[in-house]
Amino acid sequence: MRAPRSRDDDHRPLCALSGRPIPPGNEVRLSSVRPGLADLIRKDFPALQPTDVIDRAVVADYRGRYVEDLLKAERGEITALERDVVESLRSQEILATNVEDAIDTGRTAGERLADKVAEFGGSWTFIMAFFLLLALWMGANVLTAARAFDPYPFILLNLILSCIAAIQAPIIMMSQKRQEAKDRRRSENDFRVNLKAELEIRHLHEKIDHLLNRQWERLAEIQTLQIELLQDLRASRGPTA
Numbered sequence: 001m002r003a004p005r006s007r008d009d010d011h012r013p014l015c016a017l018s019g020r021p022i023p024p025g026n027e028v029r030l031s032s033v034r035p036g037l038a039d040l041i042r043k044d045f046p047a048l049q050p051t052d053v054i055d056r057a058v059v060a061d062y063r064g065r066y067v068e069d070l071l072k073a074e075r076g077e078i079t080a081l082e083r084d085v086v087e088s089l090r091s092q093e094i095l096a097t098n099v100e101d102a103i104d105t106g107r108t109a110g111e112r113l114a115d116k117v118a119e120f121g122g123s124w125t126f127i128m129a130f131f132l133l134l135a136l137w138m139g140a141n142v143l144t145a146a147r148a149f150d151p152y153p154f155i156l157l158n159l160i161l162s163c164i165a166a167i168q169a170p171i172i173m174m175s176q177k178r179q180e181a182k183d184r185r186r187s188e189n190d191f192r193v194n195l196k197a198e199l200e201i202r203h204l205h206e207k208i209d210h211l212l213n214r215q216w217e218r219l220a221e222i223q224t225l226q227i228e229l230l231q232d233l234r235a236s237r238g239p240t241a
Helices: 007-011 035-044 056-075 080-091 099-105 109-121 124-143 155-237
Strands: 027-029 053-055
Touching: 027 056, 035 056, 053 056, 056 155, 109 124, 109 155, 124 155
Parallel strands: none
Antiparallel strands: 027 053
16 A cells, blocks of 8 residues: 655655655756766656656666666676676665675684684694604603603604694695685675776766766857857947947
8 A cells, every 4th residue: 555645745856767756865867867877767768858857766776777787788697796786886885895704703613623723733833842742752762761652663653643644634624615715705805896896986987077068068058148148238239430
C-alpha cells in the first residue's frame, strides 16, 4: 500500500524519472549532467527536457549503469571485482578496507599457533637458541662420556632434530598459505580502490569539461546580448552630427 504524501512532499519538486518528491538538496537538473550520462537517461526517457529535475539517487543508479557499460565496452565481460566497484559507485560507499583486521579476526587457534611458530622459526632468537641447545647437548654428552645419555654420534639428537623439522615444515607452510591469501585479498582491495579512483577521476574530468563548455556558451550568449544592447543604444541616439 502506498504511503500518503505529507504537506512537505507537496512543496518538493518531483523527480522527472520516478515521479517521487525529491529530498532537499538532492535536486539535479538534466542540463548539469555530463553528456554521456544524459544520453543514457534519454534512452529510457526521450521526452526529457534540459530543465527537468532528477533525484540525485536516481542519477547515481544511472551512473552505475553508465560505468558498467563503459567497462564492458573497454574490457568485454566485467569480473566480480569490477562489479563490486560499479555497485560502490551506485551506493557511494567507501571501498578501502583494512585487510589485516578482516583476515586476523577470523583466525582459528591452529592458525594463530602456526603464525607464532613461523614467526619464531624465522627469527634470530630461534637460531641462537638452536645453536645453544646443540652446544649444551653435545658438550654434556662429550664431558660425561661414561654416563652420557646420548653418546657420539648423537643418535637421539638427530632423531629429535628430524622430528622438529618434520613438524615445523608443514606448520610454516600453513602460515605461508595464509600469507598468500592475505596478499591476494590485499591485491584485490588495491585493484578495487584503484579502479574506482580511475573511474571517479574520469568522471571528474568529463564533468569539468562539461561545465567549461556550458560556461563558454553562457559567456558567448552574454557577449551577444551586450552587443545587441550596444546596437540598440546607438540606434536610439540616432545619427551623430
